[in-house]
Amino acid sequence: MSKVLVSDSIDQVGIDILSQVAQVDVKIGLPPEELVRIIPEYDALMIRSGTRVTQEIIEAADNLKIIGRAGVGVDNVDIPAATRKGIVVVNSPEGNTIAAAEHALAMMLSMSRYIPDANQSVKSGKWDRKSFVGVEVYKKTLGIVGLGKIGSHFAAAAKAMGMKLLAYDPFISQERADQIGCRLVDLDLLVQESDYITLHIPKTKETYHLFNAEVFAKMKPTARLINCARGGVIDEAALADALRTGQIAGAALDVFENEPLEADSPLRELGSKIVLTPHLGASTEEAQVNVAIDVAEQIRDVLLGLPARSAVNIPGLYPDVLEKLKPYLQLAETLGNMVGQLAGGRIDFLDVRLQGELAGTKSQAVVVASLKGLLSQALRERVNYVNASIEAKERGIRVIETRDASLMDYTGSLHLEAKGSLGTHSVTGALLGDQEIRITSVDDFPINVPPTRYMLFTLHRDVPGIIGKIGSLLGSFNVNIASMQVGRKIVRGEAVMVLSLDDPLPEGILAEIIKVSGIRDAYTVTL
Ligand SMILES: NC(=O)c1ccc[n+]([C@@H]2O[C@H](COP(=O)([O-])OP(=O)(O)OC[C@H]3O[C@@H](n4cnc5c(N)ncnc54)[C@H](O)[C@@H]3O)[C@@H](O)[C@H]2O)c1
Numbered sequence: 001m002s003k004v005l006v007s008d009s010i011d012q013v014g015i016d017i018l019s020q021v022a023q024v025d026v027k028i029g030l031p032p033e034e035l036v037r038i039i040p041e042y043d044a045l046m047i048r049s050g051t052r053v054t055q056e057i058i059e060a061a062d063n064l065k066i067i068g069r070a071g072v073g074v075d076n077v078d079i080p081a082a083t084r085k086g087i088v089v090v091n092s093p094e095g096n097t098i099a100a101a102e103h104a105l106a107m108m109l110s111m112s113r114y115i116p117d118a119n120q121s122v123k124s125g126k127w128d129r130k131s132f133v134g135v136e137v138y139k140k141t142l143g144i145v146g147l148g149k150i151g152s153h154f155a156a157a158a159k160a161m162g163m164k165l166l167a168y169d170p171f172i173s174q175e176r177a178d179q180i181g182c183r184l185v186d187l188d189l190l191v192q193e194s195d196y197i198t199l200h201i202p203k204t205k206e207t208y209h210l211f212n213a214e215v216f217a218k219m220k221p222t223a224r225l226i227n228c229a230r231g232g233v234i235d236e237a238a239l240a241d242a243l244r245t246g247q248i249a250g251a252a253l254d255v256f257e258n259e260p261l262e263a264d265s266p267l268r269e270l271g272s273k274i275v276l277t278p279h280l281g282a283s284t285e286e287a288q289v290n291v292a293i294d295v296a297e298q299i300r301d302v303l304l305g306l307p308a309r310s311a312v313n314i315p316g317l318y319p320d321v322l323e324k325l326k327p328y329l330q331l332a333e334t335l336g337n338m339v340g341q342l343a344g345g346r347i348d349f350l351d352v353r354l355q356g357e358l359a360g361t362k363s364q365a366v367v368v369a370s371l372k373g374l375l376s377q378a379l380r381e382r383v384n385y386v387n388a389s390i391e392a393k394e395r396g397i398r399v400i401e402t403r404d405a406s407l408m409d410y411t412g413s414l415h416l417e418a419k420g421s422l423g424t425h426s427v428t429g430a431l432l433g434d435q436e437i438r439i440t441s442v443d444d445f446p447i448n449v450p451p452t453r454y455m456l457f458t459l460h461r462d463v464p465g466i467i468g469k470i471g472s473l474l475g476s477f478n479v480n481i482a483s484m485q486v487g488r489k490i491v492r493g494e495a496v497m498v499l500s501l502d503d504p505l506p507e508g509i510l511a512e513i514i515k516v517s518g519i520r521d522a523y524t525v526t527l
């Protein structure tokens with residue numbers, strides 16, 4: 001019989017589902033070294049946000065087939081390590097959406113009316129009405145950072161309370177924002193105009209310390225900040241300073257860079273200016289039942305050899321179809337990710353053209369894989385093969401699918417074209433020897449390069465000396481070039497240069513590249 005380890009507290013309904021197919025051991029609060037020691041016994045691991053599933057634990061997990069996260073955020077799981085080890089990671093993308101949005105609303109209101117402090121005061125025997133004069137949210141401007149599932153639900157409730165809504169989300173279309181009733185603005189404007197700011201973004205490289213001293217300096221002195229998304233998106237030391245010095249009026253936080261919050265955190269010393277809860281966003285009876293059922297059912301299915309519906313690292317397809325299509329799905333994800341970055345964050349449409357033998361395959365999975373790649377910059381692990389199409393639709397991305405079996409320059413190739421905030425761009429790719437990915441054109445200029453982690457593309461006039469200039473410029477920034485190729489249609493005409501780099505491009509270098517005479521445009525792609 002399979003064995004499942006449940007290492008955080010989950011609702012009994014989840015245990016009951018798992019018990020239909022496995023022996024279930026509930027062991028909460030295990031120290032990491034104990035988890036490393038016992039994990040080889042288990043076929044599945046079910047967690048919430050409390051357990052950190054590190055590379056060390058995954059490497060020791062020789063029998064593990066699936067990790068189930070009863071919640072949305074999988075930033076406590078080392079996904080690349082799990083993927084490398086062939087372990088499916090599943091989550092519950094929607095089970096706690098309402099709970100988290102309602103918690104953020106509760107935080108906004110209790111901060112505005114000093115409810116935690118007033119409650120404490122009455123319970124301590126006082127009847128002090130003067131110290132707790134609050135502010136109304138009615139007619140105030142609310143800035144929503146991250147207009148995804150939770151941000152949208154918060155928006156609907158805030159609108160009903162008479163708030164004016166601004167939103168910052170580089171991956172959401174104006175059309176979608178209009179539907180929700182939000183004015184889409186840049187972060188600077190949102191920060192300057194909002195009376196309340198609520199964060200509903202994932203923790204990524206881009207969002208780490210997105211709210212920092214510089215941002216607090218731009219906020220109104222009467223502004224209040226709510227974070228029920230992820231710790232780490234706020235610089236906590238800078239927030240404590242901003243509250244202490246009166247640069248902003250208040251904050252309400254459910255999540256922290258280190259959890260549990262350190263005993264000596266300056267955030268604990270800010271009296272009625274701050275409301276703190278211990279990561280309770282998902283802690284409602286309803287949400288815990290939802291996420292427990294959602295994830296336990298997926299663990300049960302995978303242990304029975306069936307696909308998972310919300311896998312964050314492996315497509316939810318039947319194994320035989322998957323096996324055949326796997327290399328093409330990888331190609332589609334890579335091209336989607338590339339064209340998404342070339343076209344810019346806010347995508348209007350994606351044209352997926354299946355060529356050669358690929359035109360005859362079950363294309364839906366290839367289209368979905370392209371969308372998964374396209375949305376991966378915005379949604380990271382939250383986009384999967386199940387929700388990629390819905391997420392694209394909600395973002396107002398039009399998807400066009402075409403087939404051309406007659407195009408046979410490679411056995412099968414895939415051409416993706418996307419229009420986004422940086423313009424319309426295209427990439428084509430094919431498989432070499434049925435496995436190895438090759439990029440065979442960019443913006444219809446023929447090339448033949450394997451995708452690499454850091455890439456630089458330039459559009460330029462094919463004139464002598466230009467390659468040397470780019471090489472020297474990158475050298476002066478200590479960026480090493482691993483390979484370089486030029487694609488052109490006619491000699492001395494328009495051309496594209498593709499450079500694979502060993503290092504990421506430092507800030508500001510793209511602007512220098514564009515200044516080089518003959519260069520028309522330059523783009524970076526990180527895979
Ligand atoms: N406190 C809790 O207990 C709790 C509960 C549930 C979810 N969460 C967290 O809340 C967050 C939002 O969850 P969701 O379900 O709404 O996710 P979602 O994926 O539906 O929405 C996230 C949104 O953030 C946007 N985004 C990504 N990068 C951005 C950036 N750099 N700037 C601005 N916007 C950006 C995306 O386009 C997307 O629309 C996640 O971090 C999740 O882990 C916390």
Ligand SMILES: O=C(O)CC[C@@H](O)C(=O)O
Pocket residue numbers: 048049050070071072073074096279281282283
């Ligand atoms: O497990 C929890 O209680 C928190 C879940 C929440 O942070 C999430 O991302 O889903």
